[in-house]
Amino acid sequence: MELYADRIEVELEEGVRVLSRPRSFVWRGQRYAVARILDAWHDAGFADQRRRKHSWWERRHRNYFRVQTESGEVWDIYLDRGGGKRQWYLSRRWEPGEKRDT
Numbered sequence: 001m002e003l004y005a006d007r008i009e010v011e012l013e014e015g016v017r018v019l020s021r022p023r024s025f026v027w028r029g030q031r032y033a034v035a036r037i038l039d040a041w042h043d044a045g046f047a048d049q050r051r052r053k054h055s056w057w058e059r060r061h062r063n064y065f066r067v068q069t070e071s072g073e074v075w076d077i078y079l080d081r082g083g084g085k086r087q088w089y090l091s092r093r094w095e096p097g098e099k100r101d102t
Contacts, residue, residue, distance in 0.1 A: 002093045008077065010088040022065055025077060027090050032069045038100075039066040043078075064091070066100065074100070 008027045012020035021040075024033045043062040061081040068074050074094040080087045094100055 001095060001098060004090045004092060006090045008088050008090045010077070010079075022067060022077060022088075025067075025075075025088065025090070032071075032073070032075070034067045035070045036068045037065055038068055038074065040064065072096075 006027060008025045010022045010026075011024045013023050014020070021037055022034050024031055026032070041064050043064060062078045063081065064076060064078040066074065066076050076091040076094075078089055078091055080089060
């Protein structure tokens with residue numbers, strides 16, 4: 001598994017939805033077409049777990065997608081919605097045959 005925190009551009013499925021699903025993404029100038037969404041989950045945890053008290057605005061607001069591209073590669077990407085922003089990021093790339101836990 002390779003970990004990243006790179007911003008990416010994402011093309012979404014068309015239609016009226018609160019959160020559309022990714023159709024493709026561009027990373028480092030290369031376009032990756034999404035063949036399948038393998039999993040999706042939401043992370044609303046706190047970035048700093050050492051503190052005892054947290055305020056609601058300190059939560060992460062991320063929607064993760066584990067996608068398989070047309071070439072068979074598996075990637076985790078997420079939409080960061082924290083602080084009123086809407087930025088997509090590449091989180092990790094999975095090696096073929098590697099066990100994947102959410």
